[in-house]
Amino acid sequence: MRILLVNVNTSEAVTEALGSQARAVARPGTEIEALTPRFGPESVEGNFESHLSAVAVMDRVATYEHPYDAVVQAGFGEHGKEGLQELCSVPVVDITEAAAHVAVMIGDRYSVVTSLRRTVPQIEARLAQAGLDSRCASIRASGLGVLELEADRDAAVRTVAAQARAAVEEDGAETVVLGCGGMAGLDEAVREACGVPVVDGVAAAVALAESLVGLGLTTSKISTFAAPRPKTVTHWPLSTALGL
Amino acid sequence: MRILLVNVNTSEAVTEALGSQARAVARPGTEIEALTPRFGPESVEGNFESHLSAVAVMDRVATYEHPYDAVVQAGFGEHGKEGLQELCSVPVVDITEAAAHVAVMIGDRYSVVTSLRRTVPQIEARLAQAGLDSRCASIRASGLGVLELEADRDAAVRTVAAQARAAVEEDGAETVVLGCGGMAGLDEAVREACGVPVVDGVAAAVALAESLVGLGLTTSKISTFAAPRPKTVTHWPLSTALGL
Amino acid sequence: MRILLVNVNTSEAVTEALGSQARAVARPGTEIEALTPRFGPESVEGNFESHLSAVAVMDRVATYEHPYDAVVQAGFGEHGKEGLQELCSVPVVDITEAAAHVAVMIGDRYSVVTSLRRTVPQIEARLAQAGLDSRCASIRASGLGVLELEADRDAAVRTVAAQARAAVEEDGAETVVLGCGGMAGLDEAVREACGVPVVDGVAAAVALAESLVGLGLTTSKISTFAAPRPKTVTHWPLSTALGL
Amino acid sequence: MRILLVNVNTSEAVTEALGSQARAVARPGTEIEALTPRFGPESVEGNFESHLSAVAVMDRVATYEHPYDAVVQAGFGEHGKEGLQELCSVPVVDITEAAAHVAVMIGDRYSVVTSLRRTVPQIEARLAQAGLDSRCASIRASGLGVLELEADRDAAVRTVAAQARAAVEEDGAETVVLGCGGMAGLDEAVREACGVPVVDGVAAAVALAESLVGLGLTTSKISTFAAPRPKTVTHWPLSTALGL
Amino acid sequence: MRILLVNVNTSEAVTEALGSQARAVARPGTEIEALTPRFGPESVEGNFESHLSAVAVMDRVATYEHPYDAVVQAGFGEHGKEGLQELCSVPVVDITEAAAHVAVMIGDRYSVVTSLRRTVPQIEARLAQAGLDSRCASIRASGLGVLELEADRDAAVRTVAAQARAAVEEDGAETVVLGCGGMAGLDEAVREACGVPVVDGVAAAVALAESLVGLGLTTSKISTFAAPRPKTVTHWPLSTALGL
């Protein structure tokens, strides 16, 4: 099967890293196509950027020309999954939700460690909308921005691991979720530091997308996620209108 | 004071109607500047369109060149208010939240009557995120799309009034909220039909924006709604990049 | 328009202070009539006193002889608003609810700083009943009683500001609500100390009452807030029976 | 032990009926002192009346001159219990809460059948504040006022039993709570009609008050229910000021 | 009346202690029959042991040969009460729920002090299923296992009292519940240490069982707790099959 893995920011380096990580966990026979949005912010850390990236991700998927079996939206706590579900006929998996689904299957309560404090309410809102908040012990911010997390891996490990330990010791977390695409690949080091299972959203999302495809299930089209009604949408797709 | 009232769809006729309604309730001295997004769907009825319109609304506000004291986002149940709050230093009021705030001050439980069933979960999610869902008795769909509501006012009144009556009689609603920008101006007729106060979101939002400005309050910039961090955002503003 | 602003305790000095504060934010053309209950406690700090003041406030409004357009109940976290809504045909606004409505429009989560710890559950219950609790980060007690807050303004500012800062730093509050009528006028000083918007309930309630009147809305009379049924109520109004 | 059973309305006939019912279930050695408020409404059906009766009940208990071991507040869904808990050093049991406590011990979900629809939100609020709402399947109104329920017992049984059956068949109730003091004594007939256990609040409250006294437990005085602080409370007790 | 008090572990010494405590609070005329399961763990501290003890308790009651009027399940936070309710026609009271019912009648919020941290989620789940969690301020673990609590009473008092004080001072608890059968008899000492009422589950359960029997109420058999359907259940009762 072929899975589209869509980065939410415009950094090709991040897209490549996400792709590598996804391929490392994908089953034999699963092809990962990692895509970068054609416009938008170089990192996503707040509502304005998240909304813009939601549209850039939808634009990227809408202009993808080959067949695919599932879509993974690879931004933690970002907007837009429901829009993708309207545009696609295949399953769409968000890394935030995927990580939480996996976390509650392997531990009592889980904590999320994310980048900046300003993104916490957005993650809370996504988990609540997905109905996955009741077993969330806490969402902790490392204080490092997305690009900082990527630039200095040692600092990233130290800072994220410190918050993970605090989540386990103070908040009662029994599983830790890495709450930022830029933390991909830190799971081993963080697990060693905090002593509980660590869930990476990209890996979780690829595995769940494979499961949904394997089960022959697709998004319900009866109401909420039905295809958009036929109507005039000016300058859409934006990348085409922009000549990109 | 000057209030920017931003339509969420690209219909100039709707923008004019929203502007007229807002001016009808604005206090002396309040100037309403009604704006139309420069790209996006002609009506907003689902997540894809709502996400696209969120960006189009932010784009329109970001490229507005004159001073203003508050922003009203005039789409019911749509995404994007939190992004606007990051971009603006003045208060931002969403008509969904405004209507619910007013409704719970004048009655025990309220119901929303909206356009299509597919939009109901989106409205639920917005009310829940705003923390205004616990006194919502029901969200009922009229089954008429946004453009249909605007095209045939008699049918609109009949259909919306029927749902409003059902909300009062079957769901225990004591106030009814008109849950679609396209229902602007129906409040009198619906109130007569269902016998309880009817709240129009645009009117409520203008009044609350005036109140916030009058109280000298602006959005808290300490964390969630701080201005976006400096970074590269390609092709932004989109309308400029599109040459519009 | 004329707004009745009803103090919940019997202190004329407090009534005057509340009236001054209300007039400072009222629009041109709004007349504030500040009223003192004719019996009851000199300050309200708990359930017994709150219930007694609820009746004293209803008694004061029921025996007011001139026309008015709205009522503001000026006690934070106190009982009785629902009873006033049955007695009046005009909008009734409670300062607790008004402050919370305003707070959630300008920030993500808010905290309340109140007088004594013993009043916290009562405020929690009012916010929950109003459906405004889900975005309340914390309710913190300053430890100063109502009369102490009024007697020593410097101590009041210091103590309230300390709790406000703690709410911002430890509880994640992005807006602070002054949770006691006796804190009226402290908003500027507290805002400077804690760096986030500070909402004063009396100011918020006057602004929202003006908005409701401006929108032509009144309390729904269909069920919960219908006028009391005709029946024998002995010794009512109490102040008349008492010869006051 | 001696239990004060305080009616919430001024009808001596109701007080006598409540007393008889309480004595019928009380253990040997328990003395029931049934009291009538000295002012207030002849029946309590809404917020204004409920607030007034809350004060009248507190006044009646505060002016009672003999020793007692517990207090039962005999009005369903009424205000004021928390105030009584401040005034008394002995346990205070509210019939609403008592009925719900008993109901959830003997069945999965319970429904309340009360008098008028207007009182439903008040009962909901009391159950929610007591933390006893999550297993409440529904609150149904019979449409009969308190005095009507007392005047025509046959009609009362028919109407209440019909709602009880509907609660069982349509709402999934497995226990029914009689939600009005005026329904005292209907439990046998309603149980026969609906086939599930029927809980009478007065009986439940007397039994629970006996249990609390037997366990040697009294209300926690550490914060919320501490005695009111010493201060001037004018015209209190009201019945003394009124010369009653 | 005769109450079966069923220990959840196989320790006869614990059964005797539970019986003594129950007899100390039982009314004249109440006979306590303390029973020990015929198989299972010597102490119950986790889900595996709790599920096994649930069956052992049901087995013990199912093979009891004399008449009885109520059953008390004397394990804190353990599984199985709902199964007992199916097997019995008399009231079944769980000490977890009984303690919480009593606690919320005599204070605003309560905390539970239990044995090991690993049991906390199980207690949370039971309180939530019983609908008694909303007023629970915290569940604190003493860190002492069940047998350690019983072996060294002085250490038990010190450790439990320390957690009780912390619950009052840090979590806002106004009542403390002893959350482990092995803490029976510590209530006086803990109350002295923390200054708020302390509720012992066994005492509370006996009192509530007496109340239910006194009220003539039994478990609703209409659906959830109807007797099991006739069917083949191999090797049941297990103790008979085991030749015990």
Place this chain on the structure above:
Amino acid sequence: MRILLVNVNTSEAVTEALGSQARAVARPGTEIEALTPRFGPESVEGNFESHLSAVAVMDRVATYEHPYDAVVQAGFGEHGKEGLQELCSVPVVDITEAAAHVAVMIGDRYSVVTSLRRTVPQIEARLAQAGLDSRCASIRASGLGVLELEADRDAAVRTVAAQARAAVEEDGAETVVLGCGGMAGLDEAVREACGVPVVDGVAAAVALAESLVGLGLTTSKISTFAAPRPKTVTHWPLSTALGL
């Protein structure tokens, strides 16, 4: 990998059917070992039977002698998964939770169609404990017992499909979950009848177990699901004690 799939009842025919269904969806290389408990009820329809089967399932797994990589508990809404998580070091997946996880990834709200009404509260409790209830639109009972569902497949399809259609049309379900192990294999027919995706718990659980194993994740052993403490557990394993 090898997955233990444990039936909750003692019917070998059911075990075989479950095994066949699991093998039909398992990936190449996954071996399904279908196990039958050695004691307990022939079908599980209520709390007594569910508790007994929980122990029988734990007994069956504890006495299984070969290596395995994951366990699937194949009873809908049954007790015991948390106990298995303590006993095993590999992932344990419950079909109830698995079905709900999958359902919320492919639709807005889901409904469960189960066997008898008496099992509904138990399913509600499991979904709530798993934190998967907020997007559950309804749990509907078909009225057919487990053995009836298996005995007459045509009647089963008709009855289950009718409830599935009602869930879609009346409750707003966008996905339907088959809420009984005895409904295995009905998914195709029910999907055709109701027009929305239908999730079978056994298939979902096998797919999720494969995903967890593929991700290298195992249950967190830090607290709640740590192995039971060393202690005397008499007559355990029960099947060994019974000589089975």
